[in-house]
Amino acid sequence: MGLENNDSQMLKHISEQVTNAIRLVLKSSVIGIYLTGSAVLGDWHYGKSDIDFTVVVNNSISKENVALLGKQIKPLEFKCQNVKLEIQYIPILILGKCKEEVEPILAYHDKKHSMSYFNFSPVTWYSLKKYGIVIWGKPVDELNLKTTEDELSSYVYENINTYWTTWVTSASKVFSVKGIGSFTDWAVEWCVCGISRMYYTLHEKDITSKRGAVEYMMDKVPQEYQQILKEAQSIRLGNRKKFYSSRVDRRKDIIKFMNYVIELCQCYKQEGISAWCKGY
Numbered sequence: 196m197g198l199e200n201n202d203s204q205m206l207k208h209i210s211e212q213v214t215n216a217i218r219l220v221l222k223s224s225v226i227g228i229y230l231t232g233s234a235v236l237g238d239w240h241y242g243k244s245d246i247d248f249t250v251v252v253n254n255s256i257s258k259e260n261v262a263l264l265g266k267q268i269k270p271l272e273f274k275c276q277n278v279k280l281e282i283q284y285i286p287i288l289i290l291g292k293c294k295e296e297v298e299p300i301l302a303y304h305d306k307k308h309s310m311s312y313f314n315f316s317p318v319t320w321y322s323l324k325k326y327g328i329v330i331w332g333k334p335v336d337e338l339n340l341k342t343t344e345d346e347l348s349s350y351v352y353e354n355i356n357t358y359w360t361t362w363v364t365s366a367s368k369v370f371s372v373k374g375i376g377s378f379t380d381w382a383v384e385w386c387v388c389g390i391s392r393m394y395y396t397l398h399e400k401d402i403t404s405k406r407g408a409v410e411y412m413m414d415k416v417p418q419e420y421q422q423i424l425k426e427a428q429s430i431r432l433g434n435r436k437k438f439y440s441s442r443v444d445r446r447k448d449i450i451k452f453m454n455y456v457i458e459l460c461q462c463y464k465q466e467g468i469s470a471w472c473k474g475y
Contacts, residue, residue, distance in 0.1 A: 224252050229248065229250075287338070323340060
């Protein structure tokens with residue numbers, strides 16, 4: 196599942212520009228700049244996907260340099276057009292830790308730098324350790340990044356029981372914000388692909404892209420869920436082919452699929468792999 200040549204060239208060009216901008220400001224404080232996310236999982240699409248950068252630094256970044264980074268990165272993102280940049284700056288001493296152990300870190304998200312825990316999670320650590328691509332600096336294996344499959348699975352299980360359970364509960368109320376939002380193409384891709392990635396990680400103890408997760412699920416779930424999976428994949432790939440004539444029916448299938456997968460994940464965690472398999 197590789198990138199199209201045009202996407203690959205665009206990704207390389209933008210990554211080099213971002214790297215040069217960061218190094219211009221932070222200079223010798225930078226230990227390494229790495230790609231993570233969809234870009235390293237072979238599922239990056241220009242105009243649809245974020246570009247995720249992890250910048251490992253020697254220490255915290257001064258307010259003066261935060262301002263200088265903003266003057267470099269925000270115009271660059273605007274210039275790139277249709278590309279959203281996500282950057283986190285991680286001091287080497289807290290790399291791989293959980294957010295409960297540390298203060299918020301500097302991150303660039305939604306066109307601004309701020310202190311937050313954005314993308315500060317075992318998913319990012321695992322993505323960096325196993326799939327991270329060095330744009331500049333120290334090789335990933337020299338970062339001594341300690342993260343385990345069990346930490347990844349525990350984080351994903353918690354995410355299912357907090358974020359995703361709350362999401363589907365709210366979306367089930369048709370006149371709620373998420374209920375109305377669940378009629379959109381965005382919701383199909385976000386929910387079906389997102390919950391499929393959770394399932395994949397719990398079952399395989401690994402991470403995959405949105406596209407990879409949907410393809411995986413097509414081989415796992417009953418026939419009644421194939422239609423919503425095909426719809427999500429079509430939207431993800433930018434195809435015009437539709438598998439529903441009714442957005443009402445499509446919304447019902449999103450919620451039904453999410454509840455089904457959440458139940459399977461909870462069953463797996465509570466009773467083990469044998470109970471998981473009974474779902475098929």
